[in-house]
Amino acid sequence: MLHTVNKSPTERNALESCLKHLTKGCAVLLIEDGVYGALKGTVSTKMVEQALKHHPIYALYPDLEARGMQDRVIDGIKLVDYSGFVDLAVEYPSVQSWL
């Protein structure tokens, strides 16, 4: 399953909750304000890096760029554009949005 998270981890618990509900083979895509979860040096970084050991994590580059955060992304998080978002939605059998 592809899980999308669109809220910042310091605003809401969506990312934290999402990461607690991943099973083998799941991927996470951070979009909109969710891209703040992709950043180095925050209180959420460790939690995300831990998840990254077991699951591919992606971030929507246009949303990072819009927020001026494109140079602070955790190593290992893959950046995609909307075309990549579509590819992920195709690759995984279903999509769950954590709002």
Added chain:
Amino acid sequence: MTEVTGGIEMEEDTSGKIKKFLYINRKAPYGTIYALESLEVVLIAAAFDQDVSLAFLDDGVYQIIKGQQTRTIDVKNFSPTYRALEGYDIEKLYVEKESMEARGLKEEDFVVPVKVINAKEMADLMQSQDVVLSF
């Protein structure tokens, strides 16, 4: 315009296709409309004979608490509607144990019978679904 309750006008033939639909509830009631309007989706979904489950986790567990009294906020109390789900053959209601306990709640606090499952079981449930709707 179709009737307010459903507008079930099947333009494509959906007969025969049965998918697993999971309705995710993570938000508390009344502060926002998501709890009420997601329940309205579930009631309509009942007519389509799909394999429906409801998941209550995070603040969504508050949606099905007994004893909701909404007269003084002058808003309709929709919690009794969860009891009507059984009559629509929607009986798979899952509450996440960790979410319940984090909020000091017990199974007897709920207005409907539920199955309490832990986060790992909830994750497996989510993974097994064909369509997941979040509100």
Added chain:
Amino acid sequence: MMKFGILINEGPYTHEASDTAYLFAKAAIEKGHNVSRVFFYHDGVYNSSRLTEPPTDDRHIVNRWQKLAKDHNIDLVVCVAAALRRGIKDENLQEGFRISGLGQLIESGIQSDRLVTFGD
């Protein structure tokens, strides 16, 4: 080629949901996929208002959906119950959108290969 259904739970401008959904839909179409229906629920019904007048130097969200739908045969459906609650009716509905029931969302879930939700 996949058939996508899209659910939009929030109105234009206040949340990014409608923008993200639009850019996703556009990318899906460019890649040769089919976006068969976009269902507007909760405040998402406001994406169908004929009366919006955003600043001229900014994107016109309602018209953008109208054009994409027209160019690529997308069914833009506004939930009747959510619409009535919020004062969206045929008389203030933008052309290209139609008001119908929640059954259309379920049908989209059944018929699509993927149903993607954009919300708050």
